Amino acid sequence: MRASFVFSEVVNGLRRNVTMTIAMILTTAISLGLLGGGLLVIRLIDRMQDTYQDQVEVVVFMTDDVSANDSTCTRQPCAGIRSELEQTPGVESVSYESRQEAFTHFNKLFESQPQLREVVRPEALPASLRLKLDDPARFAAIKQEFSGRTGVDSVVDQAQYLEDLFGVLNGVRNATFAIALIQALAALMLISNTIQLSAFNRRTETGIMRLVGATRWYTQLPFLLEAVVSGLVGAVLAIGGLLVSKALFIDKVMAPVMGTGVIPRIGYADIFYVSPILLLVAGSISAITGYLTLRLYVRL
Amino acid sequence: MIRFEHVSKSYKTSTRPALEDVSVSVDKGEFVFLIGPSGSGKSTFLRLLLREEVPSRGRVIVADWNVAKLPRRRVPRLRQRVGCVFQDFRLLTNKTVAENVAFALEVIGKPRHTIRKVVPEVLQLVGLDGKADRMPSELSGGEQQRVAIARAFVNRPLVLMCDEPTGNLDPDTSQDIMLLLERINRTGTTVVMATHDHSIVDSMRRRVVELSLGRVIRDDARGVYGVGR
Incomplete structure (x- = not known):
C-alpha cells in the first residue's frame, strides 16, 4: 500500500x-x-x-451552656456523656474540641478568606465531642441514644455532608x-x-x-x-x-x-x-x- | 480465456431476463465484437465479465476463474486482469494524462519506480508521447479515449473490455482508436468490444457475436454488423 x-x-x-x-x-x-x-x-x-475517608467523624455538638462554661469537658453533663460514648460499642475514640479550639480550627481552615474570619466570633461556634467509629453503621444508634440529652445540641455525621x-x-x-x-x-x-x-x-x-x-x-x-x-x-x-x-x-x-x-x-x-x-x-x-x-x- | 456456459441473468426489476442461456467461448488473443440493439444484453454480458453482476444461472469463466464463485476479496485480482474502456472515457479531470494512467497502478499498490517506467511506455504505445502533462480538458475526444485505453492497458490485462469506445467519436477518430485496439490485440490481449458502429465491424471482419433479447442469435468467425448489409 x-x-x-x-x-x-x-x-x-x-x-x-x-x-x-x-x-x-x-x-x-x-x-x-x-x-x-x-x-x-x-x-x-x-x-x-x-x-x-479517614477524616470524617461523628460530631456531638454541645449546647451553648456547655460550650461557654466547660472548656475541658471535665464537668457534668459533658464528662458523663464523654465516658458513656467511650464505652459505647463501635466507637473507636472520642476527643473534645472546645469552643476556643473550634475557633482556632475555623481560622486555620478559612485562612484565605479574611472577610469570613472577621464576621465569625468564637461564641458562634459550639464545643463538640468528636467520635471516630469502628463501624459507621452505628451512627443511627448513637444519634438516637444521645440526641436530646442534657448538654447535647445535635449529633451529626460528617459523612452525610460529604x-x-x-x-x-x-x-x-x-x-x-x-x-x-x-x-x-x-x-x-x-x-x-x-x-x-x-x-x-x-x-x-x-x-x-x-x-x-x-x-x-x-x-x-x-x-x-x-x-x-x-x-x-x-x-x-x-x-x-x-x-x-x-x-x-x-x-x-x-x-x-x-x-x-x-x-x-x-x-x-x-x-x-x-x-x-x-x-x-x-x-x-x-x-x-x-x-x-x-x-x-x-x-x- | 472467456467462457459463458448456459448463462442466464435476471434482474428483480424486469420480467424478461437480460441474458438467457448464453454460451460463448472466447480464446486467448481473439478480437470479438459484441453487437445488438439497446437492451439486447451487451452491457450485462460485460458486467458479468467484471463480476459487477453474478449470473442467475450458468457459469462465467474468465482466465480459469469461475467468476461467480470468486470470493469477494479475490475480485480485485480478476479486475486487474480485465481492463475496461467506456464510451464516456471516465478520466479524472483534475489529473494530468500521465497521472490518470499512473492512478490505475497507484491504487493497486505498484511501486513508484515501476510506475515511472511503464507510464511513458504505454503513453508512447497509444500515441500520446509528449502529452503526458496535459489536462484531459486540453485534449480532443480521440485523445481522451487514448488516455482511457492507456489506463486500461497499463497493467497489461489479459482481456480488454470495451463498451462502445467509439460511441462519442467521429468516424476518422474511431478508425484511429480501432487501429490502436488492433495493435493492443496483437500483443496477445483478448479484446471484447460492444458496439453499435457497423462501419467498424464491417471493415474489420473479426468475430461477431450478436445478441437479441438476451440470447445469442449469431456467432460468426469473420462477421459483419448486419447479415445481408
Missing part, C-alpha cells in the same frame, strides 16, 4: 469538504470536551473520597455526560454524512479504483482516515479547550472553594491524564462510524 497516495487522498478529501469537515471537528470537539469535563469530575470525586456534596458532583458529572452523549450523536451523524458526501464527490475516482482492481481496503481507507483525522483533531481541540477552561475559568472562579481545600484542585496533570482517553475515544468511535457508514451506505 502506498502511504503517500492514501495521505494525499485524505488531504484532498478533507479540503474538498471543508465546511462539513469543520462542522464535524467542532461537534466532535464539544462532545469530547464535555466527556473530558465529566471524567475530571470523576477524578475529583475519587480524590475527595480518598482525602475525606454524601450531599458527592451528590451534587455526581449530578454535574451526569449532566455533562448526558450533554456529551447528545453531542456525540450529532457528531456521529455528521461523520457519517461527511463520509457519504465525500464518497459521492469522489465517485469517479472510486469507480475507477474498483474497475482497475483496487482492493476494498485501498478504496475505503482514505475515507476512514478522513473520519479518524477529523476525530483526532476534534480531540486535540477538546483537550486545548479543557486546558484553557482550567486556566481561565476553574482556577479563577473556583479559587475560593478550592483554596480552602474542601474541594481538591484540578491540575494540568489531571487533564493530561484524561487526554489519552479522549484521543482513544475519538479515534475509535470515528473509525467505527466510518467503517459502518462505508459498509452500509456507500458502494465502493
Whole structure:
C-alpha cells in the first residue's frame, strides 16, 4: 500500500469538504470536551473520597451552656456523656474540641478568606465531642441514644455532608455526560454524512479504483482516515479547550472553594491524564462510524 | 480465456431476463465484437465479465476463474486482469494524462519506480508521447479515449473490455482508436468490444457475436454488423 497516495487522498478529501469537515471537528470537539469535563469530575470525586475517608467523624455538638462554661469537658453533663460514648460499642475514640479550639480550627481552615474570619466570633461556634467509629453503621444508634440529652445540641455525621456534596458532583458529572452523549450523536451523524458526501464527490475516482482492481481496503481507507483525522483533531481541540477552561475559568472562579481545600484542585496533570482517553475515544468511535457508514451506505 | 456456459441473468426489476442461456467461448488473443440493439444484453454480458453482476444461472469463466464463485476479496485480482474502456472515457479531470494512467497502478499498490517506467511506455504505445502533462480538458475526444485505453492497458490485462469506445467519436477518430485496439490485440490481449458502429465491424471482419433479447442469435468467425448489409 502506498502511504503517500492514501495521505494525499485524505488531504484532498478533507479540503474538498471543508465546511462539513469543520462542522464535524467542532461537534466532535464539544462532545469530547464535555466527556473530558465529566471524567475530571470523576477524578475529583475519587480524590475527595480518598482525602475525606479517614477524616470524617461523628460530631456531638454541645449546647451553648456547655460550650461557654466547660472548656475541658471535665464537668457534668459533658464528662458523663464523654465516658458513656467511650464505652459505647463501635466507637473507636472520642476527643473534645472546645469552643476556643473550634475557633482556632475555623481560622486555620478559612485562612484565605479574611472577610469570613472577621464576621465569625468564637461564641458562634459550639464545643463538640468528636467520635471516630469502628463501624459507621452505628451512627443511627448513637444519634438516637444521645440526641436530646442534657448538654447535647445535635449529633451529626460528617459523612452525610460529604454524601450531599458527592451528590451534587455526581449530578454535574451526569449532566455533562448526558450533554456529551447528545453531542456525540450529532457528531456521529455528521461523520457519517461527511463520509457519504465525500464518497459521492469522489465517485469517479472510486469507480475507477474498483474497475482497475483496487482492493476494498485501498478504496475505503482514505475515507476512514478522513473520519479518524477529523476525530483526532476534534480531540486535540477538546483537550486545548479543557486546558484553557482550567486556566481561565476553574482556577479563577473556583479559587475560593478550592483554596480552602474542601474541594481538591484540578491540575494540568489531571487533564493530561484524561487526554489519552479522549484521543482513544475519538479515534475509535470515528473509525467505527466510518467503517459502518462505508459498509452500509456507500458502494465502493 | 472467456467462457459463458448456459448463462442466464435476471434482474428483480424486469420480467424478461437480460441474458438467457448464453454460451460463448472466447480464446486467448481473439478480437470479438459484441453487437445488438439497446437492451439486447451487451452491457450485462460485460458486467458479468467484471463480476459487477453474478449470473442467475450458468457459469462465467474468465482466465480459469469461475467468476461467480470468486470470493469477494479475490475480485480485485480478476479486475486487474480485465481492463475496461467506456464510451464516456471516465478520466479524472483534475489529473494530468500521465497521472490518470499512473492512478490505475497507484491504487493497486505498484511501486513508484515501476510506475515511472511503464507510464511513458504505454503513453508512447497509444500515441500520446509528449502529452503526458496535459489536462484531459486540453485534449480532443480521440485523445481522451487514448488516455482511457492507456489506463486500461497499463497493467497489461489479459482481456480488454470495451463498451462502445467509439460511441462519442467521429468516424476518422474511431478508425484511429480501432487501429490502436488492433495493435493492443496483437500483443496477445483478448479484446471484447460492444458496439453499435457497423462501419467498424464491417471493415474489420473479426468475430461477431450478436445478441437479441438476451440470447445469442449469431456467432460468426469473420462477421459483419448486419447479415445481408
